[in-house]
Amino acid sequence: KNEVEQSPQNLTAQEGEFITINCSYSVGISALHWLQQHPGGGIVSLFMLSSGKKKHGRLIATINIQEKHSSLHITASHPRDSAVYICAVRSSGGSNYKLTFGKGTLLTVNP
Amino acid sequence: DTAVSQTPKYLVTQMGNDKSIKCEQNLGHDTMYWYKQDSKKFLKIMFSYNNKELIINETVPNRFSPKSPDKAHLNLHINSLELGDSAVYFCASSQASTKQFFGPGTRLTVL
Numbered sequence: 392k393n394e395v396e397q398s399p400q401n402l403t404a405q406e407g408e409f410i411t412i413n414c415s416y417s418v419g420i421s422a423l424h425w426l427q428q429h430p431g432g433g434i435v436s437l438f439m440l441s442s443g444k445k446k447h448g449r450l451i452a453t454i455n456i457q458e459k460h461s462s463l464h465i466t467a468s469h470p471r472d473s474a475v476y477i478c479a480v481r482s483s484g485g486s487n488y489k490l491t492f493g494k495g496t497l498l499t500v501n502p
Numbered sequence: 503d504t505a506v507s508q509t510p511k512y513l514v515t516q517m518g519n520d521k522s523i524k525c526e527q528n529l530g531h532d533t534m535y536w537y538k539q540d541s542k543k544f545l546k547i548m549f550s551y552n553n554k555e556l557i558i559n560e561t562v563p564n565r566f567s568p569k570s571p572d573k574a575h576l577n578l579h580i581n582s583l584e585l586g587d588s589a590v591y592f593c594a595s596s597q598a599s600t601k602q603f604f605g606p607g608t609r610l611t612v613l
Contacts, residue, residue, distance in 0.1 A: 422599070428543075434592060434604040475543060481599060488533060488599050489558050492545040 394418050397478050397493035404500050410465040412496045414478030417459065424490060425452050425463050426477040434477075437463070468500045505529050506605040508593050514611045515583055523578045523608045525593030533557075534576035535602065536568060537592040545592070551576055552598075580610075588612045 396415045404410055414423070425437040438445050438452040440461075445452050449468075454461040465472055478493040506527045515521055527534065535558075536548040549568040550558035556568070565581045580587060593605040 424601070426604075432590065432607050432609075434594075434607075436601045436603065439601045477545065479545075488535075488550050488552065488596075489547055490602070491547075494542070494544055 395493040401497045412463045414461045419483040420480045421483045422481045424479040428475040508605040520581045527595040531595040531597045535594040539590040583612045
């Protein structure tokens with residue numbers, strides 16, 4: 392079982408819908424990252440968080456350390472949000488630099 | 503202004519050959535990484551250097567050797583290429599263990 396589990400694996404939505412992608416992890420962490428990988432392959436870091444909630448434009452990331460769970464929300468989704476969204480965690484033990492990745496959630500937003 | 507650049511973008515080569523992928527960052531970061539993304543799009547850390555010192559060395563065949571001539575560069579040399587080495591290799595950088603910035607990736611195809 393992977394240390395980082397994401398759900399759903401695939402998600403299709405209509406433009407304008409509210410999107411939620413979930414990430415659960417099984418280890419103690421010092422930080423959690425949300426990444427976006429576009430169809431062209433480029434990877435962009437969206438958020439790094441260790442508690443609470445962060446917001447950037449239409450994107451919101453939350454984390455519950457006690458429940459070992461994070462969510463990424465997209466409000467008013469748009470076709471340009473179509474991408475793979477990847478959750479990654481930095482363990483609190485071992486190397487402080489190592490990220491362990493989930494398998495990603497493929498989001499398709501239809502016009 | 504490219505923050506993290508990799509060359510080449512595509513690399514097609516025969517089994518048994520030796521090849522190198524170069525990575526450069528102009529962000530002034532002190533930590534650089536190499537990741538491998540397999541055909542199922544799963545990202546995995548290979549190596550990380552902090553201030554030219556190797557700090558992460560995952561279970562990677564010793565045919566893979568990273569080299570960091572200075573803080574801004576981290577190159578990946580692969581000896582005796584095998585079919586299973588075909589993947590997309592991403593370089594990334596960060597300041598300490600903060601948010602990571604990714605290069606565009608190098609798609610390696612071994613024939």
